[in-house]
Amino acid sequence: MKDNVILKAKDLSKTFSNESVQQHVLKNLNLEVYRGDFTVVMGNSGSGKSTLLYALSGMDRPSLGTISYYVDDKRKGTENKEDGIEISKFSNDRLALFRRDHAGFVFQQNYLNDSMSALDNVMVSGLLKNKDRRQLAEKAKELLEKVEISEKDWKKFPAQLSGGMQQRVAVVRGVINDPEVLFADEPTGALNSQNTTNVLDILSSLNSEGQSIVMVTHTIKAAERGNRIIYLADGVISDECDLGEYAGDYKDDKNPDKKKAEERHRKLKDFLQDMGW
Amino acid sequence: MNSFKLALKNIRKSWSDYTVYFLTLIIGVAIFYMFNSTGTQGIMEDVSKSGNDKVKMLITAIEVVSVAVALVLGLLMIYANNFLIKRRKKEFGIYLLLGMNKKKVSKILVCETCIVGAVSMLIGLLLGIFGSQFLSIIVAKMFAVDVTSYTFAISKKAAVVTVISFLVIFFVVLLFNTGTIRRYKLIDLINAEKKGEKQIIKNTKVSIALFIISAVLLVIAYAGIGIFGNRMRGREFAFAAGVVVIGTFVLFWSFAGFFQTVLSKNKGYKKGLTSFVVRQFSGNMNTSAFSFALISLLLMAAICSFSSGFSFRTYLNKRLGNATPVDLTMRVWSVKPTEYLASKGIAVEGWAKEYMELPVYESSEITIGDTVAPVIEEAKQTFMHARWDSTENVMRLSDYNKIERAFGREELKLKDDQYAVVSDFDLLNKFQIAAIKQGNKFTVGGKEYGPAYSSVNYEYILMSGLTASMGTIVLPDAAIDEGGSFRVDSYLLIADYKVSDKQGRYETDALIMDKVGASVEAGNNGEDSPDGINIQLSTKNQVEDSSIGISVIVVFLVLYIGIVFVVACAAIIALKVLSDSIDSVRKFRILTRIGAGEDMRRKALFVQVLMNFLLPLIVAFFGSIFVLGFIKDMLSTVGMVSLGPGMVISALLMLLIYGGYFLTTYEGCRKIVK
Ligand SMILES: Nc1ncnc2c1ncn2[C@@H]1O[C@H](COP(=O)(O)OP(=O)(O)OP(=O)(O)O)[C@@H](O)[C@H]1O
Ligand SMILES: [Mg+2]
Numbered sequence: 001m002k003d004n005v006i007l008k009a010k011d012l013s014k015t016f017s018n019e020s021v022q023q024h025v026l027k028n029l030n031l032e033v034y035r036g037d038f039t040v041v042m043g044n045s046g047s048g049k050s051t052l053l054y055a056l057s058g059m060d061r062p063s064l065g066t067i068s069y070y071v072d073d074k075r076k077g078t079e080n081k082e083d084g085i086e087i088s089k090f091s092n093d094r095l096a097l098f099r100r101d102h103a104g105f106v107f108q109q110n111y112l113n114d115s116m117s118a119l120d121n122v123m124v125s126g127l128l129k130n131k132d133r134r135q136l137a138e139k140a141k142e143l144l145e146k147v148e149i150s151e152k153d154w155k156k157f158p159a160q161l162s163g164g165m166q167q168r169v170a171v172v173r174g175v176i177n178d179p180e181v182l183f184a185d186e187p188t189g190a191l192n193s194q195n196t197t198n199v200l201d202i203l204s205s206l207n208s209e210g211q212s213i214v215m216v217t218h219t220i221k222a223a224e225r226g227n228r229i230i231y232l233a234d235g236v237i238s239d240e241c242d243l244g245e246y247a248g249d250y251k252d253d254k255n256p257d258k259k260k261a262e263e264r265h266r267k268l269k270d271f272l273q274d275m276g277w
Numbered sequence: 278m279n280s281f282k283l284a285l286k287n288i289r290k291s292w293s294d295y296t297v298y299f300l301t302l303i304i305g306v307a308i309f310y311m312f313n314s315t316g317t318q319g320i321m322e323d324v325s326k327s328g329n330d331k332v333k334m335l336i337t338a339i340e341v342v343s344v345a346v347a348l349v350l351g352l353l354m355i356y357a358n359n360f361l362i363k364r365r366k367k368e369f370g371i372y373l374l375l376g377m378n379k380k381k382v383s384k385i386l387v388c389e390t391c392i393v394g395a396v397s398m399l400i401g402l403l404l405g406i407f408g409s410q411f412l413s414i415i416v417a418k419m420f421a422v423d424v425t426s427y428t429f430a431i432s433k434k435a436a437v438v439t440v441i442s443f444l445v446i447f448f449v450v451l452l453f454n455t456g457t458i459r460r461y462k463l464i465d466l467i468n469a470e471k472k473g474e475k476q477i478i479k480n481t482k483v484s485i486a487l488f489i490i491s492a493v494l495l496v497i498a499y500a501g502i503g504i505f506g507n508r509m510r511g512r513e514f515a516f517a518a519g520v521v522v523i524g525t526f527v528l529f530w531s532f533a534g535f536f537q538t539v540l541s542k543n544k545g546y547k548k549g550l551t552s553f554v555v556r557q558f559s560g561n562m563n564t565s566a567f568s569f570a571l572i573s574l575l576l577m578a579a580i581c582s583f584s585s586g587f588s589f590r591t592y593l594n595k596r597l598g599n600a601t602p603v604d605l606t607m608r609v610w611s612v613k614p615t616e617y618l619a620s621k622g623i624a625v626e627g628w629a630k631e632y633m634e635l636p637v638y639e640s641s642e643i644t645i646g647d648t649v650a651p652v653i654e655e656a657k658q659t660f661m662h663a664r665w666d667s668t669e670n671v672m673r674l675s676d677y678n679k680i681e682r683a684f685g686r687e688e689l690k691l692k693d694d695q696y697a698v699v700s701d702f703d704l705l706n707k708f709q710i711a712a713i714k715q716g717n718k719f720t721v722g723g724k725e726y727g728p729a730y731s732s733v734n735y736e737y738i739l740m741s742g743l744t745a746s747m748g749t750i751v752l753p754d755a756a757i758d759e760g761g762s763f764r765v766d767s768y769l770l771i772a773d774y775k776v777s778d779k780q781g782r783y784e785t786d787a788l789i790m791d792k793v794g795a796s797v798e799a800g801n802n803g804e805d806s807p808d809g810i811n812i813q814l815s816t817k818n819q820v821e822d823s824s825i826g827i828s829v830i831v832v833f834l835v836l837y838i839g840i841v842f843v844v845a846c847a848a849i850i851a852l853k854v855l856s857d858s859i860d861s862v863r864k865f866r867i868l869t870r871i872g873a874g875e876d877m878r879r880k881a882l883f884v885q886v887l888m889n890f891l892l893p894l895i896v897a898f899f900g901s902i903f904v905l906g907f908i909k910d911m912l913s914t915v916g917m918v919s920l921g922p923g924m925v926i927s928a929l930l931m932l933l934i935y936g937g938y939f940l941t942t943y944e945g946c947r948k949i950v951k
Contacts, residue, residue, distance in 0.1 A: 050467075054464060060462075060463065060464045092379060093380070096373060096376050096377060096378040097376060097378065098376070099374065100376020100377070101376070103376075105374055105375075107467070111367070111370070111371050111374065111466070112371075113368055113371055115368070116286060120286075125376075129376070
């Protein structure tokens with residue numbers, strides 16, 4: 001198991017100070033994320049899920065503690081793979097490069113660039129890392145096809161696409177650079193049920209192809225997709241639950257693994273009940 | 278995708294955001310060029326060459342104002358740019374999230390600024406070049422100047438000054454922008470979306486009380502300035518002005534609370550989207566009372582500046598009639614003017630219908646110092662380098678009265694032992710009057726003379742536009758004819774031409790100046806005359822033209838300042854309204870959801886934008902009525918009366934600029950909210 005660690009947070013603390021009041025959101029949190037996992041973070045509203053995600057992904061720096069990535073990094077000045085790359089002390093520019101090379105993002109809002117077409121949005125992200133335009137365009141188109149955004153929509157601007165389509169473009173943009181980890185903060189929070197299923201299917205499919213994912217969510221429907229559920233409370237991980245591989249929709253009668261799926265669903269519900277969710 | 282392409286894409290797609298920025302930049306460049314090129318435009322060129330000191334002073338004033346205007350425009354640009362940055366923050370956040378480093382993001386921004394800058398500079402310069410031609414023609418028409426000699430001209434100097442000034446401004450904007458990016462935290466991207474509306478709740482009773490108090494204070498202070506302004510001393514005036522400034526600020530600050538309370542009592546309040554608009558607008562007022570107050574004060578300054586500037590022109594045109602009663606005045610030292618001119622081959626009889634030649638005397642018994650003897654110590658403080666022991670000009674009463682008759686003025690009356698002082702040199706007048714008040718006496722040829730009048734006779738002898746002489750003492754004829762110490766200092770020649778139309782006068786002027794121009798020029802510049810004869814000469818046409826020049830410059834100055842103020846105000850309001858509407862997109866979306874139709878929403882938006890533009894203007898107009906009353910009072914003491922036409926022209930100009938900004942803003946908002 002240990003070999004498979006992709007990211008390790010040690011004694012992570014995050015404190016916000018607002019006008020003399022200090023709020024300790026994360027308190028000496030320890031966490032290991034494994035390669036190939038679909039890790040789901042749950043917890044009450046305000047428990048610090050987003051804060052944790054921002055720290056892990058290198059969007060924001062923790063107040064205390066370390067975050068190490070066990071990935072190949074050819075950049076100079078970083079430690080070798082055994083010790084991991086410690087990102088919590090990186091400069092802003094270094095962090096930006098790190099995000100570019102190793103992290104992908106999907107949020108509740110899609111944060112697409114309004115002034116660019118769907119394809120350009122994906123391409124801009126890709127071109128930051130990969131200079132080969134043709135190869136990149138092919139890959140982008142392939143991925144867009146895969147999330148069922150057809151050629152006629154590639155040149156459309158975000159405002160001309162439906163909410164579900166926008167979010168799918170955002171997912172494609174998040175994985176165009178083959179990130180080590182795809183970070184998702186309530187990626188389906190703003191979508192209707194049909195689009196939610198759609199986007200979750202895409203995430204599951206990406207995960208089955210080996211993409212490591214860390215996702216924050218509020219809903220059981222989304223959490224079911226994960227194989228490992230982490231529950232955040234009082235600034236630490238209060239418990240976690242191993243669900244095993246996603247086995248499809250537990251309500252779908254045509255699902256060959258329906259039994260297994262029902263079992264997973266029950267296990268998750270019990271776990272969350274225990275957590276007082 | 279390189280930075281340049283990204284920047285271009287951004288600009289193309291967010292054109293509506295850029296419109297106000299572009300508009301302001303283009304207008305800024307254009308008026309800056311137009312103003313700086315005035316010195317080289319047709320009639321203005323003649324004026325600046327005339328060598329008149331006051332004209333030179335005014336031209337310096339233009340340069341100073343120009344620098345100040347560049348500063349104002351610079352600040353405006355930074356403000357406008359900040360709005361754009363605010364609009365783009367999300368984009369930059371996305372780039373940073375995707376792993377672009379800040380340097381690259383800055384580079385995109387630099388590219389954007391450069392593209393926008395280059396395009397607007399080009400358009401602005403073109404507009405300025407054509408605009409300045411247009412303006413020249415208008416001004417020429419306004420002052421009835423001959424425009425046949427007028428040619429299309431591009432001022433290289435103005436173009437260079439404009440380009441350099443705006444390059445500096447763009448550079449500062451760039452520094453600001455890169456600073457903004459440097460301070461930007463990625464996490465702000467996410468937090469910006471979460472940030473809720475700050476709702477400042479004010480105590481409505483206090484608001485109402487403050488609103489009424491500040492309104493009353495404003496009326497009192499304005500009325501005070503309007504009615505008693507010109508009798509106020511400096512400190513009182515400053516106090517009243519202070520009350521106006523503070524009153525305006527408090528008025529706007531308390532307005533929101535007042536507005537809401539009053540309207541909520543009103544039954545129609547809940548109808549339609551009124552409540553929405555009211556809430557939007559009061560929220561706006563809450564956060565930007567200061568800007569509103571500042572804008573309304575600036576607008577007031579612009580209105581007053583416009584109106585009084587135009588009226589000043591009318592006044593100067595009228596005054597010209599009195600300033601040029603004859604066609605030529607001339608003073609020649611050491612020879613008689615008639616002999617001098619004859620020796621040059623332009624005998625007076627050849628071109629003059631009527632003329633008179635009068636001697637000016639001097640005596641070591643009457644020095645300049647003697648004319649201010651009782652207060653000479655104070656006078657020395659003011660004129661550090663004056664030569665107090667040089668002799669004063671003296672004229673015989675009968676000679677001087679010939680001038681009075683020729684100029685259509687009242688004759689002087691002196692008793693045997695009296696003198697009179699004639700002077701239009703304001704700074705020295707003060708001391709001459711003080712001396713007369715103390716009964717200052719001269720002793721000439723053993724006889725004492727005392728003042729016949731209680732003050733200085735504020736009159737000129739040589740027509741010279743706005744230049745002044747040190748003064749002349751007028752004595753009874755006997756005092757000079759019988760007193761031994763007088764000798765002739767110089768002669769005056771006062772003449773009317775045979776021709777009586779302006780063009781004819783130009784020709785006669787040319788005839789004379791052709792022969793003596795070099796000597797006149799040398800005298801004006803304080804150099805030795807080429808023919809050894811010192812002369813001073815001015816003609817009706819010369820005086821009129823230079824005086825027109827001065828009023829042209831004043832009108833330019835005033836117009837310029839007015840336009841810059843109005844543009845600045847309109848642009849600030851426009852940017853504010855636009856950036857507020859970005860913040861209220863969500864609220865408008867909610868409106869749609871609760872069933873407000875397209876028409877209703879558009880109306881709500883229109884009213885909201887209109888209120889933002891109208892309110893400061895109303896307060897400014899109200900204030901300027903009183904302030905203009907004060908200005909009118911002040912100007913009427915120098916003979917200027919009507920402000921009416923000036924106000925009409927300024928109202929039209931304001932409407933044009935202000936209205937243009939209003940419409941652009943409304944369009945922009947509609948696109949944002951849609
Ligand atoms: N930038 C910030 N400044 C100050 N306090 C913050 C900041 N960001 C988050 N917090 C605080 O930290 C706590 C955790 O916030 P966080 O957004 O991580 O919660 P969350 O678990 O993601 O909640 P939700 O499920 O509602 O998204 C909250 O109490 C919040 O007020
Ligand atoms: Mg959250």
